[in-house]
Structures are given as structure tokens and as C-alpha cells.
Amino acid sequence: MTVKTIQLRSSLLILSLITALIGCGSGSGAKTEPNPNTNPGNGNGEDFSYKGEKPASTADITKFQNNLWINIARENRCGGCHTQGKQAPEFARGDDINLAYAAVIDNGLVTLGNPAQSRLVTKVAAGHNCWLADPVACGDIMTTWITAWAGSSGTTANSTVLTPPAEKDVSSSKVFPSSPTAFSTTVYPVLTEYCAQCHSESSITRQQPYFASSRVDVAYEAAKTRMRLDNPSASRFVQRLSFDGHNCWSNCSQNAAEMQAAITAFADSITPITVDPNLVISKAVGLSDAFVVTSGGRIDTDIIAKYEFKTGKGSIAYDTSGVDPVANLNLIGNVGWSSAWGLKFKDTGKAQAATADSRKFYDLLRAAGEYSIEAWVIPDNVVQGDNDNNPARIVTYSGSNTSRNFTLGQYEYNYSFLNRTSMSDANGLPELATAANAEVLQASLQHVVVTFDPIRGRRIYVNGEFTGDTDPEAGAVLKDWDSSFALAIGNDVSNNRPWSGSIRFLAIHKRAMSEADIKTNFEVGVGAKYLLLFNVSELVGTPLSFIVFDVQQFDDYAYLFSSPFFTNLGDEKVSGNVDLKGLRIGVNGTEAPVGQVFANLDTQISAAQMVEGRQPLSSLGTIIEMKQGPEQDQFFLTFDLIGSNSYSRTPVAVPPPAVPADIPGQAHIGLRNFAEINAALSAMTGVSKTNAAVKTTYTKVEQQLPTLTNIEGFLAAQQMGITQLAVAYCNALVNDTSLRAGYFSGFNFGASAATAFDTNGRNQIIDPLLRNLLAGNIASGGTLSNQASPTEIRAELNNLINRMTACGSGCASNRTATTVKATCAAAMGSAIMLLQ
Secondary structure, three states, X not given: OOHHHHHHHHHXXXXXXXXXXXXXXXXXXXXXXXOOOOOOOOOXXXXXXXXXXXXXXXXXXXXXXXHHHHHHOOOXXXXXXXXXXXXXXXXXXXXEHHHHHHHHHHOOOOOOOOHHHOHHHHHHHOOOXXXXXXXXXXXXXXXXXXXXXXXXXXXXXXXOOOOOOOOOOOOOEOOOOOOOHHHHHOOHHHHHHHOOOOOOOOOOOOOOOOOOOOOHHHHHHHHHHHOOOOOHHHOHHHXXXXXXXXXOOOOHHHHHHHHHHHHHHHHHOOOOEOOOOOOEEOOOEEHHHOEEOOOOOOEOOXXXXXEOOOOOOOOXXXXXXXXXXXXXXXXXXXXXXXXXXXXXXXXXXXXXXXXXXXXXXXXXXHHHOOEEEEEEXXXXXXXXXXXXXXXXXXXXXXXXXXXXXXXXEEEOOEEEXXXXXXOOOOOOOOOEEOOHHHOOOOOOOEEEEEEEEOOOEEEEEEOOEEOOOOOOOOOOOEOOOOOOOEEEEOOOXXXXXXXXXXXXXXXXXXXXXXXXXXXXXXXXXXXXXXXXXXXXXXXXXXXXXXXXXXXXXXXXXXXXXXXXXXXXXXXXXXXOOEEEEEEEEEEOOEEOOOOOHHHHOEEEEOHXXXXXXXXXXXXXXXXXXXXXXXXXXXEEEEEEEEOOEEOOOOOOOOOOOOOOOOOOOOOOOOEOOHHHHHHHHHHHHOOOXXXXXXXXXXXXXXXXXXXXXXXXXXXXXXXXXXXXXHHHHHHHHHHOHHHHHHHOOOOOOOOOHHHHOOHHHHHHHHHHHHHHHHOOXXXXXXXXOOOOOHHHHHHHHHHHHHHHOOOHHHOOOOHHHHHHHHHHHHHHOOHHHHEO
């Protein structure tokens, strides 16, 4: 054995020991010595099951075993530590499921009425022994398992239980300045000295976020969410040092104090925004203090894959369904994250799961014989995809662009659904698509669900409503699915069917959802959704009184506040009638300048109006501008009157209307656009738009043709494109002997140019051109009231024929046909055709 071999093996041994030591204590600072696995319930892969000698003694313990224990008792999760003889509480033990159940209940590790608030959830969501790279995903998965235990069989909607937030006064607030100048002289030097070895993009062991970047502006943006201006000691930077012992450079307590002092110095340099002392205000609350209801009320009973896209960074979108194997999506190419939870797809970007992980769709959906794909999407436009069975791929489970198990796609204004069954081909054809004239697909946020079952076949629902499109292949069954295919979104696995847009949520269910369940999920909504509880106890004279808003991060720039209601979370109820007028929303110490739709609210709060503990105040919603971002913005409410508290608001002076602009007169005529020009030439010549030569020319000149109907925007280059297309149509007309015989009836194309264009011959060419160009009765001289003069057009065309045939008997043999083509093109490509 060589020296290098010994060194390598020693290094690997040290690395493995370090990894084992930090496995159980991650996120808590604890260092637990690993012991051999003695949990008899731990198995390998899909064969994992309870192998203890004592069976569950009650039905609830059986539900605990099948929904929670079987998932957390694995050695790479809680079973690596919390088993018999290792680390208390022993809730993942495998020798006696009854004792594991007792450990969970006795130690208060779950809250069945509100699974998201369970200690098991909050611990892993904070980073304690999370088995994934994203603790939030671990928390969501743990919530799913506890919810499954808490719920009954069948379809159930998750409930929402409110809990009071910590009280926070609306004081003179501080907001992060736009410039990093003060940060660069206070906190930044500490970060770059002690954290740059990891949290910098230039580090060998670089780790995001890059709050120690060599670029101070990058570091500042990354550091904002980890500093508390109102309470520096509660900053994440300080907490990681003092409680987690993370990367202390000497003494952890002293290092935490140094970091706190730097953040305090930075905060002290910021001039606070002064709150108007005369305002009648509620307590303050931020999204980080709010009650998260991301899935409250949803029907998720039979989900086998779920993507909420909460991670917001990195190259993996996690499947948080809790159903193994998890089908995490790897982000490839031009894919970006949305801060409102979602993925944005451009060009050839896609997100794709591994084939092995995608196998669960093959196994579970084929076994069920039915399924649903549920998604919240925002298509970028309504011109992508085509109707030749090649939709842009939104969600697909396929092996190539011509072979699939299922696909949800888009072409133009339509949703498309391909599905391999006993009646389809390998590509899932024929497709089911929404009706083209209905234009149900729009470039806006939409909830789309496609379902399949053997009785009704495929169905499509948009925004909670069945589109009415029926499957011609109802009665088919899932057949010949391929287990080697992979799940992908935003493109096909072959990378040649890209879709542009955003996906805010995706779930795959192992049943065909009912219309009622689909409507329920649509009404719940999507994305980062919160209940903001504004404490008004002091204003109404009753403890634990709140005005609650349903709040969503609308997009990367604004919040949606809607459906406020009043509630008491204590035993004491409001007495009498409490007047409430003029409610407004404040952000970071000042009232929002726009979006105050609740300013006209005029109502009374009373116990008599409470329904199930709530009194609705309004059904309206409004958009409030984002200021510092969802992790920094602090909100509060102001009132013109609430109870005995009032504020005399000075009416805002309404400015006089502006003097109307003197807009120049607009043209009364317009142009045909590119599509209308093509259609008009086809109609006037009788040549199909699908003619090979015509289609080739149109493809070349399409972008050169007018796109707008505004005549002021007409260019000479556009006329050249029109001329080329007119020549292509006329060339196709004359070259088709059958078509030209019917169009130019009686004309002798075999005659020479010197004899073919006598008076009769010219009429046989010019008359049908005028008839189709002017749509008038040329023989009787009838014309439209505002069209060009047939006499003047005839004279121009005659002059053209004269010039074309001036060669007389010396003309080439093809001059007759060429003259007809030129005459046709001059007429059809003229302004008479272009104007409308």
C-alpha cells in the first residue's frame, strides 16, 4: 500500500466520521455519537415495513404507523437517532409501535388539528436532520404525513386553525436603504473576514447565499433577510453563532456579540420612518409572523407528486407529496425561480425527474386505472405550439416527442391532452383539446386540471369549470405505458417542444378528481398564501380580537389583500356594536399611497354577526405595492373610526381634469395585416394558402408584411413583400392549367404575345381580375361607393400589357403567360387589395 493510498483512505475515513457526527445534530448544534442501527423496522428501499413483534393496539396507532412512522423511522430520517436505546424521545423505534406512538403523543410532537404547527414539522423545517437540501421541503413533507394520519379515508379538505401571533407595535420603523454604503462599513467587514471561505462565489467550497461576496451590492442583497433592524439580537447571523455554534471563529458567545454589535451599528445609522402619532392603528405583522395557509382547504387525499416550488433557489424543485420515491425535478437550461413560488420557463428550459423516480407514476397510476394532472400556470403568450398534434409541453411523462404516457400541452388558445390507452397510438393520439373558438387558454394565471378514467375518458377543467370538450375515446383503459419514461415540465424530454410561461403549482393525483373537488382547489388558490392577523384588542376593548386579511404574494412586485374578517380567538366576545369606518393598509410605517379600496368601509362589529367565529367585513380585494420584500415588509391597519377611537382625516383635494390633448386627426382607412393579406390574395386568385410555392414565399416575407393596421406606419419595404407574395399567387394561378382555364375563361394561353392580347383577349384577362379585386359588377358598371374607378384600373393594366408585348413577333414563347402573371400581380398587389 502506497503512502498516497494511506492518505486517501485516512481522508475518506475522517470525512465519513464528520458526516456521521453532524447527521443528528444539524440545525441544533448538538453532536450525537452514532450507534449501529438497531431498529428492527428499518428496511431497505421500497421493502421498508414495521417488523416489531407487538402490533398496533388501536386503530389510531395503525394510522400513525401507516402514515407517519413508516416514513420517519427510516435510518436516513428520524430512525437514525430517535430509536430504542439511542436518543429520546424514541418516537421512531421499531420494536414496539405502541411505544413509538406514545412517545409522539406524550411529548406533544404533533398537532393533529393543525399539522403544519407540529413540533416535528417546525424542527425539520428549521434544519434539524432534514434529509433534503431544503429544510422547507422537509417541513412540507412532514406536514403531509401528519395530515394523512390526522385525516380520515376518502377525499378530505385540509382545515385551517388560527393561532394568535406575537404582538408587535407599529413604531417608527426602519427600512433597508437602497445603497449598501452603511452596510459596507459595519456588517460587511465581519462577513468577509469570517464567512468568505464558504459564502462567497469565489470560494472553493462556495455555498449560497453569497452574503460575503467580493461585490458589496451582491452581499448586501443576500444579507438583508438575515438581519433584524428592529431587534439585532434576533438576526439570523447572530442566532447561528450563539445557538447553533455555526462557524464560530473563536468563542461563540463573543463572536455572536461582535456580529450583533455590527448589525446594531448598521441599524443605528438608518433614519427611521416616523409614524403619524394621530393615526388610529392596529398592531403590526409581517409575512414571517403570519399564519401560513398554503394548502388550507385543498383536496390532496390521493396526491402522489406535489410541487409547490417554495425553495426559490438552486437547481432542484422538490416533490413534497411524501410518496416514495420522491420525483424531484432537476432544473435544466433557462429556468428561473419566482419569489411568489413558481418556476419560469424560457427558450429550451425544462425541469425533469429521473427515470427511476418517475417509475412511481407508471406503477401507481396504472394500478389505479385513472389519474388527474392539476396545475396553476401562466402561459407567456397564445401563439406557441401548433395544432398539428405538436403542442408545447407544459407537463409530460414521455420518452420522446413522439412517444408518451401522458402530456398536458398548449397550442395557441387551446389546452391539449394526450394519453396512451387501449384506443390510442404510442404518442397518445388522437388528442383531446379545448375548442378553438372558445379560447379558454389565456396568457394569465389559470388553474387547469385534466382527468382520465375508463368511463368518461379524458376531461379538461379550467378555473374550476368543465370545458365541455368530450373524449371521443371514452371507454378506453390505460395500456402499454412505458416504465422507462421520465416526468418533465416546460419541455419534452427530447428538448424540442418548449413551452414559455410560469408554473406556480403542480400535483398528480392517482384518481380522476370530481368536479366539486376541482372547484374547491381552484377556490383555495395558489402560492405563498397567508392569513395576516392584525391585533385590534385595545381598539375594540376585547382581548384577542383580530381583523384578518387573506394575503398572497401576487407576483414579484405586489401583494394581494382580500376578504377581511373580524374574529375573537379568546373566550370573551365583543359586547354591543363596535363602529368601524375607513380601514386602510399601511406598509413600513406609512399608509400605502394606492390600493385603499377598504377606505369606504362603513360597518359595525358585533357578536350577533359572527358565523362560525368570524364576521366577514368585505368581499373586495386590492393590490398593495411591495417595498422591501416579503421577508422585510411590515404591515398594519389604520382606521378613521373603530369603537371610541377616531382620526379626523383631511379630505384629499381632487385635482382638476387635465386639458385634453390636441391629437391629430386619424386616418379613416387602414391596412390589412400579414394574415389578412395572405387570406385576401388566396380568395381573389382561388389559389390555396397551402400551395407549396405560395407557402414558401409567405414564410419568407411574413415578417416583412404589415403587422399593424395603421396606415401611417406603412413602409416601402412592406410593399416589396406584398409584391413578392402577389407574384407567387399569380404564378401559381397561371401555372395550374385547370385553375387558369376556369379563372381566365376563353383566353388562349397557346397564342403568341403578338396575337393573344387583342381586345377580346385583354377583356378575358382584365375582367376577372377586376371582378375579384373590386367585388363589383363590371359588366353593368356597378361599383362600391368608395372603391377605385374600374375604368382607371383597366387603363393602367392595358398600359402594362402594351409594355410587356412591345416586342411583337419577336417575343419569347413564354411571354404570353409571363404577361398574364405580371398583369395579375399588378392588380392583386395594389393598394386596392391592401386598404381596408
